[in-house]
Amino acid sequence: MSIQHLIRANIKALKPYSSARDEFQEKSNAMVFLDANENPFENGVNRYPDPQQLEVKNLLSQIKECPIENIVLGNGSDEILDLIIRAFCEPNQDNIITLPPTYGMYEVLANINAVAVKKVVLTEDFQPRVDAILEAATAHSKILFLCSPNNPSGNSFSGDSVDELLRKFKGVVVIDEAYIDFSEQQSWLNKLEQFPNLIITQTLSKAYGLAAIRLGVCYASAEITRVLNSIKPPYNVNALTQEKAKERLLNIDIVSEEIERIKNNRSTLISALKSIYCVEKIYPSDCNFVLIKVDNATKRYSELINKGIVIRNRTNESLCHNCLRLTVGTTKENALLIQSLEALK
Numbered sequence: 001m002s003i004q005h006l007i008r009a010n011i012k013a014l015k016p017y018s019s020a021r022d023e024f025q026e027k028s029n030a031m032v033f034l035d036a037n038e039n040p041f042e043n044g045v046n047r048y049p050d051p052q053q054l055e056v057k058n059l060l061s062q063i064k065e066c067p068i069e070n071i072v073l074g075n076g077s078d079e080i081l082d083l084i085i086r087a088f089c090e091p092n093q094d095n096i097i098t099l100p101p102t103y104g105m106y107e108v109l110a111n112i113n114a115v116a117v118k119k120v121v122l123t124e125d126f127q128p129r130v131d132a133i134l135e136a137a138t139a140h141s142k143i144l145f146l147c148s149p150n151n152p153s154g155n156s157f158s159g160d161s162v163d164e165l166l167r168k169f170k171g172v173v174v175i176d177e178a179y180i181d182f183s184e185q186q187s188w189l190n191k192l193e194q195f196p197n198l199i200i201t202q203t204l205s206k207a208y209g210l211a212a213i214r215l216g217v218c219y220a221s222a223e224i225t226r227v228l229n230s231i232k233p234p235y236n237v238n239a240l241t242q243e244k245a246k247e248r249l250l251n252i253d254i255v256s257e258e259i260e261r262i263k264n265n266r267s268t269l270i271s272a273l274k275s276i277y278c279v280e281k282i283y284p285s286d287c288n289f290v291l292i293k294v295d296n297a298t299k300r301y302s303e304l305i306n307k308g309i310v311i312r313n314r315t316n317e318s319l320c321h322n323c324l325r326l327t328v329g330t331t332k333e334n335a336l337l338i339q340s341l342e343a344l345k
Contacts, residue, residue, distance in 0.1 A: 001197045003223050006088050006142055006171060011231060019051050019234035049239035052229075056242050059249040060217060066189060069222045072229060075236050077178060077203045077216030082109050083228045084199060084218075088142045088172055089115040096143040097136060099128055100318040101152055103176060106145045121318045126153040126283075128161045134168055142171045149179040152314045152325045154285035156185045166195045172224075174199045181207035181259050182266075183286035189219055196221050206288060207259050208248055213241040262288050266328045272338045279341070280322075289327045297322040300344060307340045 004012070020036035039046045053073045061068045074080035089096065091114035098106045100121050110117045118141065120133045133144065144165060148157040166173050177200055180187050188200055200219040205211040215237065218228060248255065270290060273279050278300060281293035294300050297315040301324060304311055312325040326337065 001170075001195075003172075003196055003221070006197075007227055008086075008088065008090055011087050011227060014230055016230040017234055019048070021048050021051050022234070045239055047239075048235055049237065049242055051234050051236075053237050053242055056215075056237075056245050056249070059246060063249065063252060064187075064189060064219070066192070066219055067222075070192065070219055070225055072218040072220070072225050072232070073237050074216040074218065074232065075241075076205070076214040077176070077201050078105055078109070079232075079236060080201050080216045080218045080228075081105060081174070081176075082113070083232055084143065084172070084174060085109055085113050085115055087224075087227050087231060089113060091115060094140045094142045095138070096145060097133060097141055098145050099133070099147070101126075101150075101314070101320050102145065102147045103151050103178075122150075122153070124319065126150060126155050126319065127158055128165065130161050130164050130168075133165060137169060137171070139170075141169075144169050144171060144173045145176065146173060147176040147178075149177075149183050149185075149286040151179065151287065152289075152291055152312070152317065152320065152323070154283055154287045154289060154291050156183050156286045159185070162188070166191075166198060169197070172197050172199055174201060176201050178203045178206055179287040182263060182288050185286065192219060192221065196223070199224060204245060204248065207262075208255055209258065210244060210248055213244045215241055215245050262328050265331060265334055266290065268331075269326070269328055269334045269338070272334070273341075276338070276341045278344055289325050291320070291323055291325050293321075293323050295322065297324050300324060300341075303344055304337075304340055307343075309337055309340055 036048055038048065056073060057068045057071045060071055072080065074083065095116035095118050096106065096110050097118045097120060100119050107117050118136050120129060120136050123129055146157060146162060148162065149155060175188050177187055180202065188198065192198055202217045204215045266285060270282055273282050273292060278295045279292050280295060283291040297313050301311060301313040314320040314323045314325050
């Protein structure tokens with residue numbers, strides 16, 4: 001598939017802004033930097049950050065076994081998703097396809113960019129309806145968003161379904177893997193070379209425990225990453241975020257240990273939920289949360305709030321009537337949640 005015909009004409013013609021640090025990236029104590037109108041008095045953050053975040057990308061490249069030229073970093077995954085929409089979708093002309101229930105920011109970002117949204121609801125077991133998706137697509141359907149593992153349902157999509165969509169959808173397929181580290185399924189990263197229309201987004205907010213620093217990651221062909229880099233703000237990832245990310249990535253063994261603890265806590269939580277009388281169904285989870293169906297979601301949500309426990313009420317989303325989404329917490333937090341649920345009448 002040729003990506004060039006999918007990119008907006010004005011984006012292809014765009015001359016990217018070149019920042020001072022893009023033009024000269026060499027670091028040396030002997031160099032005197034008088035190029036960027038910075039405050040000259042050193043305080044640790046008086047200089048602009050690396051606009052290409054090369055040290056962070058180097059670490060991610062080693063961990064993910066993915067070349068640096070296939071990586072773009074953003075101010076959270078939401079900036080990455082916004083860049084993708086702006087690169088490929090002509091306002092008031094093109095559309096994206098989403099699969100409810102799914103992550104709500106796809107629609108919000110499309111609306112911000114004056115891009116229409118086509119919705120193809122998942123099956124009852126939260127799987128893509130491939131034929132319906134392909135039937136809904138038109139020549140103006142530029143992006144298909146697949147959240148897998150899916151938020152809020154918690155499950156991963158069938159590999160065969162995703163593979164078929166990658167082969168048959170005539171636009172870009174974005175697989176949002178924010179929760180992939182908690183899944184037994186492999187990332188689609190190893191298929192990047194096979195599908196030129198594939199974009200994978202991940203985040204350091206979930207498994208890496210860095211939600212506060214806002215760092216999203218995009219993996220795609222060099223052809224696509226060049227486009228995204230050409231339209232991103234020059235210093236979109238600040239120096240403090242880069243430093244904290246490097247610190248965490250250099251301690252990947254600790255991250256892996258925490259992931260295993262969360263997965264173990266998830267299993268314990270699911271087992272305990274089975275004995276709660278107001279819980280009618282527990283959905284399978286490949287995430288750090290569990291979706292449950294209860295007798296009255298709004299009532300149970302309010303009761304837990306009154307007990308000082310904040311969860312998410314998903315009852316108004318497609319296929320999620322009377323469903324609550326529970327994040328997997330610490331052993332102590334999960335025990336408190338179960339005790340509170342057991343006390344409900």
